[in-house]
Amino acid sequence: MRQPTILVVEDDPDHLEITLTILKQHGLPHDIVIARDGLEALDYLFCEGLFSDRDPDHQPDLVLLDLGLPKLSGLAVMQRMRDDPRTFFAPVIMLTSASEQSQAVAAFKGGLNSYMSKPLDYFKFEEKLQQLKEIWRTSDLAPLTA
Secondary structure: OOOOEEEEEOOOHHHHHHHHHHHHHHOOOOEEEEEOOHHHHHHHHOOOHHHOOOOOOOOOOEEEEEOOOOOOOHHHHHHHHHOOOOOOOOOEEEEEOHHHHHHHHHHHHHOOOEEEEOOOOHHHHHHHHHHHHHHHHOOOOOOOOO
């Protein structure tokens, strides 16, 4: 059985470090893949560029997506995901700064599952992860190992 994967798309090194620390402390049995901009995220998701040898049937079980990314915004990445049947059902939690929250709220119309303000609050993030684990446990959309 394949190891579940979380794709973290974050360009800010400090926010990335906080996110990875929280994920590791939470003990999720997932591989964590890091993309540092929107184009790199799309390359990973659609097995292009550096990720052309990746198995296209192994999509991430969660995408933590920064809204304000270089090269291609988080909103644009999410829209591409929702436009493609291979990534349509992948859960997306958008990571936003306080000034971007209205954009994240508007993204729910485009298929966003949830959002969190940065810098991440450990307890709120843990609560989101618990909610996601419950969704995984009760659905066929992700592995039950979560």
